[in-house]
Amino acid sequence: MISEIKLKQCIDNCNFAGDIERDLKEYNQAAIMVIFLLSENDSEEKIIVIKRKNNLRQHAGQIAFPGGKIEKKDKSLMETAFRETQEEINIFKKDLKVMGYLPFFYTGTGYAVRPYIAFLKNSIDLENKITPCFTEVEKIFIVEAKKLLSPSNHKRIKAPKNSKMEMTWKVEYENENIWGLTARILVTISAGLNLREFPPCDDI
Template sequence: MSAAISPFSAEAFRLRAQGQTKTGESEAEYGDYRFNPGHPRPRVKQEFLRSAAVLIPVVDHGEEATVLLTKRAETLRNHTGQVAFPGGRIDPTDPTPEYAALRETEEEIGLPEGHIEVIGRMPDYVSGSGYRIAPVLSVVKPGFHLMLNPDEVDAAFEVPLRFLMDPANHHRNSRMWGELEWMFYEMPYQDRYIWGVTAGIIRILYERLYA
């Protein structure tokens, strides 16, 4: 990578994403159980995992790119009010996870496909709640105007890529699952609390591209 390129620019992110190498690990090794080795919490069998896709939208602001995140609506049944990447379930009619991520992103926050350049994918992230999530990597051209779907999203905001890729901002925390401790990452930013699956995906992104 050229020394002239800022490591936290969208161009550097693109180069790192395209330079990913396969590790040979199974998809089940990427996800919540990666941070909880040996935990007895029952795993959902692979054939029963629900398929989903999220977009990791890195917004090109020159030398200092940002990541576009959402706050889920307080009226939703699952993961109410949590910070998340735009995305959702993969429908049977979606030809690819990339298609599903783009479709869900436009449905949730009105970010048009014309502003999004898909540059790759990370290995699927398996959540403890039974989802197999395909994280789709992208670079987003600025100048977009978002139209939030109030049934799904309360807010959209940007966090500096530099902040999210700094391991000093990756804190370990835990909650009790029954009588057992369940570990997760959290990355508080200003008045936003990034944690759980979203923080886990960010942590894997850091490990694969920036560590």
Template sequence: MKESDFLAAFNQPWQVERDAGEPFPNAKRPAAVLICLNPTENGLNVIFTTRATHLKHHGGQISFPGGKAEDDDMGVIHTAFREAEEEIGLAPEQLKVIGQLPPYRTISGFAVTPIVAKHISGVKIPDDLTIDANEVGDVFQVPLSFLMDKKNYFIHHVNRGELNFPVYYITYNDYTIWGATAGMIAHLRDHILYHT
């Protein structure tokens, strides 16, 4: 997918309705993540992290750089940029905001706002990054075109109490992206595909 095609579709009004993938409407604790588009010779890639295995919550799982909002954050973009700089050394001045997705409400009570931004000069993974080993075990990237293809998704339906909701899975090489991270990408994918 060309960057111009992605941007043209992304900037259209959001028409895609949320399905049962967001069964937690009462989740309100603010958080933000960065969906960072990294330009390469082969097109745009999306940067992911693997959380350090020793972490108490979600250790070893794949996520976007990001986290919960702090009291002195100046909005969700600031939260996402601050966390990305702390976790993997992406400097805010090297990022250009494209926009944001509607909050993704999680079972753990967070309303996570995905911020979509482009790294202005491109990043060599992992050479150009300063990774905080206390939080991040690995950094990798996946072609945006791969993430925009529905064939690369598997959906498993989960029953929890009276709730039934889908959990998305994406397998890329040796990585399995699932849960809220895959759900956010699926929401972005549905919006892009609706407008292309």
């Protein structure tokens, strides 16, 4: 069962699990929000992911967490994560309890991404409030956490030809292709929860 205490322990366990530190000046900074819907019933614990619109300039059609690039008006990366979450899935800062964050993950497209781990307050009442931004989000998936975090669904694969990585991760979920950064973060969280070993860092 994933509890607040276990999420805190997961974050502590992941302190040194991100990519090798790089010069942030060479990267665009971004933030994402990994949102858990907690439940007393283990089978009902869920994670929110989105499918991006196919007509977007970057990462079109990919499965991702709510989030995006920091803007000048953002006071911090956490504010970036809150703003993007509100814009993309209609969940506000007041609806979330942030437990902490993971180390930076660096992408082949030039981003340093900070994942924040949070859970949705009043999950039962707010689940129906979650709605996609029609210009950016094709669909919202509220997925049983065990389906995304189970090591049996984690595959190490060759990266797509247009990627700068040689190998990457894939998380199998129905007919959706969850790979790259989103998959790496899910695999890392799984390891932080002691469900598997920590993955190797991806070369980019």
